[in-house]
Amino acid sequence: MTQSNTPTTTWDDSQPIVSIKDLYKSFGDLEVLSGVSLDVMKGEVICIIGPSGSGKSTLIRCINALNDIDKGSILVEGQEVHSPDLDMLALRKKVGMVFQQYNLFPHKTALENVMMAPLQVLKEDKEEVQARAFDLFKKVRLEGREDHYPGELSGGQQQRVAIARSLAMKPGVMLFDEVTAALDPETVKEVLVTIKDLAEDGMTCILVTHEMAFAKEVADHIYFTDRGVIVEHGAPDVFFENAQDERTREFLGQIL
Amino acid sequence: MTQQDTKMSKTDLPVLLPIAERMAKRAAYEREVGIFSLRLKAQHGVWLAMLVLLSATVAQAQTTPGQETIFTVLWRWKAFLLEGFLFNILISFMAMAIGTVAGTLLGLMQISLMPTVKASSWAVTQFFRNAPWLTLLFFCMFMLPFEFDLGFVQIPFPDWIKAVIGLSLPVMANISEVVRGAIKSIPFGQWEASEALAFSRRQQLWQIILPQCIKRMIPPWMNWYAILTMATVLASIVGVNEVMTRAGQVSAAEGGRTDLLLPLYSSIMLLFFIYCYPIARLTIRLERKFAVKL
Numbered sequence: 001m002t003q004s005n006t007p008t009t010t011w012d013d014s015q016p017i018v019s020i021k022d023l024y025k026s027f028g029d030l031e032v033l034s035g036v037s038l039d040v041m042k043g044e045v046i047c048i049i050g051p052s053g054s055g056k057s058t059l060i061r062c063i064n065a066l067n068d069i070d071k072g073s074i075l076v077e078g079q080e081v082h083s084p085d086l087d088m089l090a091l092r093k094k095v096g097m098v099f100q101q102y103n104l105f106p107h108k109t110a111l112e113n114v115m116m117a118p119l120q121v122l123k124e125d126k127e128e129v130q131a132r133a134f135d136l137f138k139k140v141r142l143e144g145r146e147d148h149y150p151g152e153l154s155g156g157q158q159q160r161v162a163i164a165r166s167l168a169m170k171p172g173v174m175l176f177d178e179v180t181a182a183l184d185p186e187t188v189k190e191v192l193v194t195i196k197d198l199a200e201d202g203m204t205c206i207l208v209t210h211e212m213a214f215a216k217e218v219a220d221h222i223y224f225t226d227r228g229v230i231v232e233h234g235a236p237d238v239f240f241e242n243a244q245d246e247r248t249r250e251f252l253g254q255i256l
Numbered sequence: 257m258t259q260q261d262t263k264m265s266k267t268d269l270p271v272l273l274p275i276a277e278r279m280a281k282r283a284a285y286e287r288e289v290g291i292f293s294l295r296l297k298a299q300h301g302v303w304l305a306m307l308v309l310l311s312a313t314v315a316q317a318q319t320t321p322g323q324e325t326i327f328t329v330l331w332r333w334k335a336f337l338l339e340g341f342l343f344n345i346l347i348s349f350m351a352m353a354i355g356t357v358a359g360t361l362l363g364l365m366q367i368s369l370m371p372t373v374k375a376s377s378w379a380v381t382q383f384f385r386n387a388p389w390l391t392l393l394f395f396c397m398f399m400l401p402f403e404f405d406l407g408f409v410q411i412p413f414p415d416w417i418k419a420v421i422g423l424s425l426p427v428m429a430n431i432s433e434v435v436r437g438a439i440k441s442i443p444f445g446q447w448e449a450s451e452a453l454a455f456s457r458r459q460q461l462w463q464i465i466l467p468q469c470i471k472r473m474i475p476p477w478m479n480w481y482a483i484l485t486m487a488t489v490l491a492s493i494v495g496v497n498e499v500m501t502r503a504g505q506v507s508a509a510e511g512g513r514t515d516l517l518l519p520l521y522s523s524i525m526l527l528f529f530i531y532c533y534p535i536a537r538l539t540i541r542l543e544r545k546f547a548v549k550l
Contacts (some may be wrong), residue, residue: 064452092454103449107467117453120463162449169453 011078017042017173017204018063025058025071032058034228035072040173045199046206047215047236050225051251056208059225060175063206064095077172087122096166097175100182102158104150110161111137111146114168122169129168136164140194156187160194167198174198176207212255216240224248263477296482296536299528307522315515324443326519333506340499347498348485351419355427355484356477362428363435365481369457377432389422390490396422397494416498419491427484434476439470475543482532482539499524 015031016039016104032055040046048056056132061067063074065081065088074081076094108194114133118124137143140160159179161213176195180188192214199205208217215222216236223233224245232245243249312326319325365377384392396418404411442465450460492500503520510516 066448066452067376081464089454092452093454097452099445099452101443101445103443105446105450105464105468116463117372117455121454121456165453 013042015078016040016075017077018206019073019075020059020063021073021075023059023062024070025055025062025067026070032228033062033069036225036228036230038230038233039224040204040206042172042204043202043217044204044220046221046223047219048206048223048225049210049212049215049251050231055224055228056225057177058186060097060177060206060208063175064092064097064171066097067218092168093122094172095172095175096169096171097168097177098162098179100158100178102150102155102162102182104158104162104165106150109147109149110142110153113150113161114165117165118168133164133168136167139167139197140164141190154187155183156190159183159191160189163191163194163198173204173206176205176209178208178210180209180211210255212240212252224251227253273317275310288420293405296524296529296533298533301526301533304522304526304529308519308526310520311522315519316380318515326516329510329513329516330519330523337499337502337506337524339526340497340502341524341531343496343498344485344491347416347420347423347488347491347496348481351423351427351488352481353363354420354424355480356431358424359428359431362432363439364461365403366432366436367439369424381429381432381436384425387426389426389487390493392425393422393490393494396425415494416491416496419488419494419496423484423487423491427480430480431477434473434480438472439465441472442468471546475546478535478539478542485532485535486528499527 018040020039021037023033023036024031036055036059038046050056058067062069063076063081063223069082076091078101079091080086081091104110105116106181108116111130111133114136115126115129118129118132119126134143134146137146140163142157142160142164145153145157145161150161153161163174163179171218179195180191183191188211192211193195195205195207196214197216205218207215207219219236221233222236222239224231224239224243224247231237232248234242239248240252243252312330315326362377362381365373366381368374368377397415400413400418400421403413441460446464446468447460450464455463486500489500491498492504495501503524507513507516507520
């Protein structure tokens with residue numbers, strides 16, 4: 001962890017925006033990540049796939065420090081995430097996260113959900129935040145739903161509000177943790193379209209997903225994890241057509 | 257019988273499943289609210305009213321000619337007794353206010369991330385929750401001074417204030433559990449999502465978690481209020497001039513007429529019923545309303 005004191009200013013676009021090196025993480029006796037390394041450049045879309053329990057979710061949850069790590073290093077814009085002198089607020093501002101269960105705040109309207117963090121955490125100007133929030137509702141194609149409570153929206157709509165809520169913090173990287181896994185098949189598409197729009201706008205996205213067709217379409221790079229290690233990775237066309245490892249082929253065979 | 261069914265409930269007799277489910281729900285509720293929960297029904301009031309009438313009539317039949325009728329006696333003391341009852345309600349209001357404020361603080365301490373704060377508040381909660389109410393009342397009566405000397409001003413501490421404090425202690429402990437239970441019942445995803453949005457723990461608690469808890473806390477809170485109201489008569493044992501003490505005075509003033517006792521005390525019970533029944537009904541209505549939401 002020698003880089004822990006690296007100032008943020010040394011980072012520029014030519015370096016990876018997220019850089020994970022030799023990451024280890026155990027829950028009790030269960031080792032979930034056993035030496036994972038990967039780099040994400042700014043504007044890239046990364047998909048992490050693999051059987052359940054292979055450590056995908058833990059991996060991305062380590063990136064915004066929702067989980068701590070045992071060993072290794074994670075740099076976000078050149079700043080060590082798991083150093084004691086980390087500015088947590090700065091990190092959470094840089095890294096947005098969307099969850100499988102949406103986790104919208106049920107006692108607030110959709111608009112309030114989106115505006116809450118910029119207002120209360122970043123202390124930004126209310127009118128400015130509101131204007132940005134309305135733009136975001138347009139972006140996730142939910143105009144007119146601003147005053148609905150989460151309970152009045154469908155799963156797909158809630159998930160898009162959750163995406164807008166994350167974007168309202170103007171993050172540099174977005175993490176998506178199986179965001180379509182809890183959705184009805186007919187609403188999966190609307191969420192995927194939203195993510196695709198984002199990717200096309202140049203947002204750096206790291207997705208854990210089971211949507212292979214989607215991964216193939218939007219990802220710049222695909223990582224396949226199994227039992228805590230990255231078994232294989234590559235550009236989607238190579239990865240899906242020409243998987244080298246036996247485990248990858250077996251997994252793809254089951255899924256596709 | 258499939259594996260899943262056995263996992264869901266603790267019985268493998270299918271006919272018992274609905275009952276098992278109901279009991280599980282009840283147990284979950286009682287964990288949150290406390291073992292004692294008020295289930296007053298309108299018929300309880302009818303029974304009480306009948307008890308008053310019946311006991312008065314029976315007593316009436318035994319009076320010697322020339323003596324005042326039971327109803328005349330009760331009617332004569334009505335203002336005196338009602339005033340006592342209002343004092344009970346005042347005590348319950350104050351004990352509830354103190355208990356709620358202190359209990360909320362204690363409940364929040366119970367979810368603290370600091371192990372010492374968490375453990376000590378847990379211990380305090382468990383102690384006052386499980387101590388007999390009357391013991392706590394006596395404790396406050398004899399351990400608290402009759403006045404507080406602040407140097408420049410002396411604050412008198414009459415018996416009834418001590419009773420208020422004594423009654424507020426178990427309320428505090430139970431409200432502490434209600435608060436803790438309500439916070440624990442909020443899905444963990446709410447903490448995570450707000451953490452990922454850079455909210456501080458204090459902001460998470462006050463902006464995200466607690467506003468969602470209030471709805472769930474109102475029914476058990478009202479239940480504890482009703483229980484407290486009925487417990488205020490304990491203050492008579494330590495000599496506070498509330499309705500039970502006054503009933504004793506009435507009985508003495510009437511020359512210790514034994515035929516008066518049953519109608520007298522059952523009419524006080526009726527008084528408490530009339531006050532607590534609407535609270536119990538409202539609690540049940542709120543419970544039903546909030547049970548489906550969230």
